[in-house]
Amino acid sequence: MTYLSKTNRRSPPKAGPWRSRHLGALLLMAGATACSPYSFSSEVASMSNGVDKLSVAFTAGYDNLAGDLATAGQIEMVATRQKLLLASACNRTDVARKDNAAVCGIYIAGSDQPTLTSLQLTRAETMQAVQNLKKYANALAAVTNAADRAAYDAAVSQMSASVGTLTASANFAAPGVGVLAPAAVNIVGWVFGTALDQQRYDTLRTSINRVGKPLPDEDHRNPQSPIRVVTQTLGEGLRVLAMARMQALSHEARLLIIGLNDRTWSDEAYRKQLGDAWTAAATVEALRRADPEGAAADLADTHDKLVKAVNDPNRHYGSLLKALGDFGEKVSAVQAAMAAASTPSASKKGQ
Amino acid sequence: MPTLADIDEAKKECVAVLDSRIDAAQELLNDASGAAAAKLVGVIDQLTKKRLDIFTQKYIADLKSEAMKNALDVIKQATKDMNEVAQTMKTVTDFINKAAALLGAGATVLPALKGTNS
Numbered sequence: 001m002t003y004l005s006k007t008n009r010r011s012p013p014k015a016g017p018w019r020s021r022h023l024g025a026l027l028l029m030a031g032a033t034a035c036s037p038y039s040f041s042s043e044v045a046s047m048s049n050g051v052d053k054l055s056v057a058f059t060a061g062y063d064n065l066a067g068d069l070a071t072a073g074q075i076e077m078v079a080t081r082q083k084l085l086l087a088s089a090c091n092r093t094d095v096a097r098k099d100n101a102a103v104c105g106i107y108i109a110g111s112d113q114p115t116l117t118s119l120q121l122t123r124a125e126t127m128q129a130v131q132n133l134k135k136y137a138n139a140l141a142a143v144t145n146a147a148d149r150a151a152y153d154a155a156v157s158q159m160s161a162s163v164g165t166l167t168a169s170a171n172f173a174a175p176g177v178g179v180l181a182p183a184a185v186n187i188v189g190w191v192f193g194t195a196l197d198q199q200r201y202d203t204l205r206t207s208i209n210r211v212g213k214p215l216p217d218e219d220h221r222n223p224q225s226p227i228r229v230v231t232q233t234l235g236e237g238l239r240v241l242a243m244a245r246m247q248a249l250s251h252e253a254r255l256l257i258i259g260l261n262d263r264t265w266s267d268e269a270y271r272k273q274l275g276d277a278w279t280a281a282a283t284v285e286a287l288r289r290a291d292p293e294g295a296a297a298d299l300a301d302t303h304d305k306l307v308k309a310v311n312d313p314n315r316h317y318g319s320l321l322k323a324l325g326d327f328g329e330k331v332s333a334v335q336a337a338m339a340a341a342s343t344p345s346a347s348k349k350g351q
Numbered sequence: 352m353p354t355l356a357d358i359d360e361a362k363k364e365c366v367a368v369l370d371s372r373i374d375a376a377q378e379l380l381n382d383a384s385g386a387a388a389a390k391l392v393g394v395i396d397q398l399t400k401k402r403l404d405i406f407t408q409k410y411i412a413d414l415k416s417e418a419m420k421n422a423l424d425v426i427k428q429a430t431k432d433m434n435e436v437a438q439t440m441k442t443v444t445d446f447i448n449k450a451a452a453l454l455g456a457g458a459t460v461l462p463a464l465k466g467t468n469s
Contacts, residue, residue, distance in 0.1 A: 162454035207429035
């Protein structure tokens with residue numbers, strides 16, 4: 001376990017006269033706690049960061065979808081110049097329930113009143129699932145947080161110093177107690193800290209195994225482990241969100257283009273409308289190139305590697321790092337594509 | 352009763368039919384202008400919305416599935432377990448800090464008390 005953290009290599013505290021007698025026993029105990037939860041601190045933090053990006057991608061995707069649909073609607077209204085009406089939902093000033101599809105908006109007379117799409121109505125449930133995944137990643141980060149052990153060590157040190165001060169005055173009655181007492185505090189603190197580390201590592205390993213197993217193998221390339229079920233569904237959700245944005249943006253671009261082809265334009269107005277159509281098309285292209293399902297699959301793959309690494313760190317640590325790199329790259333691209341907004345000024349459309 | 356594979360196959364067929372119609376409408380649009388073009392844009396919008404709806408319904412079914420619910424339950428339980436264990440060390444650290452502060456105060460007070468008694 002050459003890569004394992006400093007915690008594993010941490011020496012027992014200076015134990016004064018105790019040291020020679022009990023060092024052997026303590027080293028044996030240290031051997032029993034060979035795996036440290038802090039070994040995976042930075043890897044888990046990277047994974048948690050990637051899950052945060054997935055979450056941001058969902059939020060941006062839902063927000064921008066609403067914007068894309070509104071913009072496409074406005075462009076259609078400007079192009080057709082038909083009679084407009086305000087939706088009846090605008091008369092309802094009470095708070096809308098999450099499953100209420102009616103929208104306060106403007107619509108063309110004779111068409112349906114504006115409503116949220118069935119995809120937009122999944123927002124609350126989707127974000128709840130994403131939130132659960134985020135909390136899981138945060139809990140992984142919490143249980144591998146080396147700062148907690150540092151704070152614990154500092155507290156033990158402080159305790160030892162306080163005991164030293166308090167017992168120094170007893171030296172005249174019991175010579176050496178002023179040295180022995182703080183040393184004993186250090187040793188007990190160290191043993192107890194090691195036990196707490198072991199408890200963290202055991203829980204980390206149990207939790208990761210429960211969420212990540214069964215692992216894929218030659219016969220079952222995509223077993224339905226909890227992490228795979230969740231990441232596949234969320235990957236599918238992100239893809240459908242991207243598709244919905246592409247649908248709205250493509251419609252917007254088509255409306256802008258037929259407008260350009262059908263009228264006489266001033267150079268400036270033509271350039272403006274062409275620019276808007278171009279921006280919509282470029283946003284569609286960025287969404288087409290993003291790979292939300294791939295990013296979600298990479299998250300599951302990274303988790304698989306984490307399962308293998310906590311069970312057998314020596315053999316699988318390198319592949320965990322590689323999987324983290326792949327996941328990080330893909331999820332950043334998805335986040336950027338979802339965050340890309342196409343916001344042409346509708347007031348200038350159809351000039 | 353249709354299997355998941357049957358449903359998936361039917362979905363693919365529907366999408367393929369819609370794709371061919373969208374392509375055909377797009378070809379007509381490329382040669383159209385004025386009101387005809389506007390109408391074709393409307394047709395393409397409807398077809399692409401139908402296409403999107405197929406994928407959306409599949410996603411909603413997966414999101415609300417029993418498998419998803421069970422998977423999230425496992426993840427939530429693992430989260431709870433890890434948070435509890437992570438908290439233990441913090442609680443112990445807090446306790447030691449408080450005890451150390453108390454002993455520190457004792458170390459200050461004791462010599463003063465001894466001075467008073469002597």
